[in-house]
Amino acid sequence: MNHMALLALAANAETQDLVTLVPWTFIIQIINLFIQVYLIKKFLFKPINDILQKRKDLADKEIREAREAQDEATSLKTQYEESLTNAHAEAAKIVSDAQKEAETKAETIVRDAEQQANALKAKANADIEQEKKKAINEAKDEIGSLAMEIAGKVVEKEISEADHKKLIEDFITKVG
């Protein structure tokens, strides 16, 4: 039996028990675990997280820029719309102003024309009246002298100048 055990020992390297807690192995495995944590952190997590962060920053930046561009476009659009509205309003105002002015002008012209026409008419009437008076007066004179001639011829009597005149005026008055 002893012989067999010796043989087995010689054939195989020394082994530890199947279920056992070896203090040194235990301690070294704890250290190994922490070394592994450090290594995996340094060689996997740090570089990858860095690159992920970089990509995230880049994406964030692009989104931010896009948003800014959109904001700008929106504000420009508002501005344009506003100025367009203003232009419309201004155009309408100009048109209405022009219309109003034209109306006023037209009214003024018409009124002036009416006034002028009225003035002309009044003047013409006055002229006509004057002419009429003048004509009547002339006719009166004509008729006076004519009547005197006729009367002188008919009556053939000497009449004083004063009587003469009186006679004529009476006649005219009667005639006129």
Place this chain on the structure above:
Amino acid sequence: MSQSFEVDYAKIYATIKTGIPILGDLKITETLIVSWIVMIIITGLCIFLTRDLRVENISKRQAFAEMLVETGNNFVRNNTGGNKFDKLIPFVSALFATSVVSNLISLVGLRSPTADLSTEAAWAIVVFIMITSTKIKTNGFGGYLKGFTTPIAVMTPFNILSELATPVSMACRHFGNILSGVVIDGLIYWALGLASAALFGLIPGAVGKFLSNIPILGIGLPAITGVYFDWFSGCMQAFIFCMLTVMYIANAAEE
């Protein structure tokens, strides 16, 4: 082909005499050597994956690395509900990576470091200290001690027991699963070796003697059983260990 079944024990390659009491001699075991190989693999993979990083137009390698990091971030954030435990992310990720690679390294014929209880005990103790420190940070030392007397003072011994059971159960669950995988794989190889020896031993003469020494039947089947015992169990235990770590610490932070 040996007729008796032997489990794959962790070999001790060197013993350094320290003379320190309790701790004893420093033994460089297979567990430690393979652990260091695992660390080199993980770190090398990290360095390889994060080479030539770009912000735009990324390579598949970088996409994979980013996916790993995002998965780690989301795993911790979803299970703790917020960014409060972001410091835990590298720890949990390292734990998961180490556990998975350690479990799966048995596929290339090395002995899993996780088939040694010392490894899981080390991890569980670290997690236990983190849970306890989170509890003390949240409730204060008095509050932490008072927590043991809830809901009634009589429960104190049971509460202490359940507190201590946390790291023990975490370590033993992981260890047991991986060790059982090792044992079952060993059993399957052993049984298939015996079977092929018996089968090809039927061939008479030198040919039969030669072939019966080669475990030919062991070629296909272990790959199929390995899907469960190595791949599934290996990933599952790593996931469970990390899940429990995050959950316990998140719970500890609740008032």
